[in-house]
Structure formats: structure tokens, C-alpha cells
Amino acid sequence: MRFSEDEYAAFASAARGQELSDGAYGAQVCMAHVQGLDSVEQEVMRDLLKTLMLTAVQVRKIGVLFDQVATRENAAGRQAERFIAYAVAADRTLRRVDELAARVRACLP
Structure with a gap:
């Protein structure tokens, strides 16, 4: 060209x-x-994918923090069951974000 x-x-x-x-x-x-995609659609999808990837990083950090708090509570002899529900929710959210990111990625050339 x-x-x-x-x-x-x-x-x-x-x-x-x-x-x-x-x-x-x-x-x-x-x-x-x-x-059949135009460049504007591609740009929007790429921006969405970047945002989802950054969101996944933040959700993983939240999960790590919950794990650290639960470990400290257990080490101090306190029950950490209340944190388990939060960790499960963070894990479920992370899986959903990862699934959505995979779907967006599949739409890009």
C-alpha cells in the first residue's frame, strides 16, 4: 500500500x-x-477488554486480602468464617469477569 x-x-x-x-x-x-466490524466497534471492544482485565486484577487483589485477613484471624485463634463468604463472592465475581473477558476477546480479530 x-x-x-x-x-x-x-x-x-x-x-x-x-x-x-x-x-x-x-x-x-x-x-x-x-x-464486518468497523474500527469504532473494535476500539470499543478493546477498551472493554482492557477494563475487564484491570477489573480482574483488582478482584484478585481483594481475594488475596481476604485470605490474608482470614489467616491472621485464624492465627490469633479467632474464627474467620465471616471472611469465607466474602472470599467466595470475590472468587465468583472473578470467574464472571474472566468469562466475560474471554467472550469479548473472542469477538476481536
Whole structure:
């Protein structure tokens, strides 16, 4: 492909905006076109995927914190059953976030 300077600048800027190399971005745009997705839809899906991945990290941290609190409570001879319900809820939430992220990822070329 040949681009004018202005076209290349716009193309390269879009690639950088997606944190992709020019070649990877070009291939992705072509595949999106073949699959009937436009670049706006792709960008929204990528943003959603990034948000879900960040959410999963935060939920994992919450689970680790609950585990640490429960360990301290048990070490001090106190019952930590009340924390178990929170840990179970965090685990269930993490699984749901991971499942949703996998579904979004499957929609991207």
C-alpha cells in the first residue's frame, strides 16, 4: 500500500492509539473489515477488554486480602468464617469477569 504523508500520519497515529505496530494494525483493520466490524466497534471492544482485565486484577487483589485477613484471624485463634463468604463472592465475581473477558476477546480479530 502507498500512503500520502497525511494518510500515513493518520494510519500510524491510529496504530499507536491501539498500541500496535503498523503491520499489526493494518492486518487487524483488514480482518475487521472481512468480519464486518468497523474500527469504532473494535476500539470499543478493546477498551472493554482492557477494563475487564484491570477489573480482574483488582478482584484478585481483594481475594488475596481476604485470605490474608482470614489467616491472621485464624492465627490469633479467632474464627474467620465471616471472611469465607466474602472470599467466595470475590472468587465468583472473578470467574464472571474472566468469562466475560474471554467472550469479548473472542469477538476481536
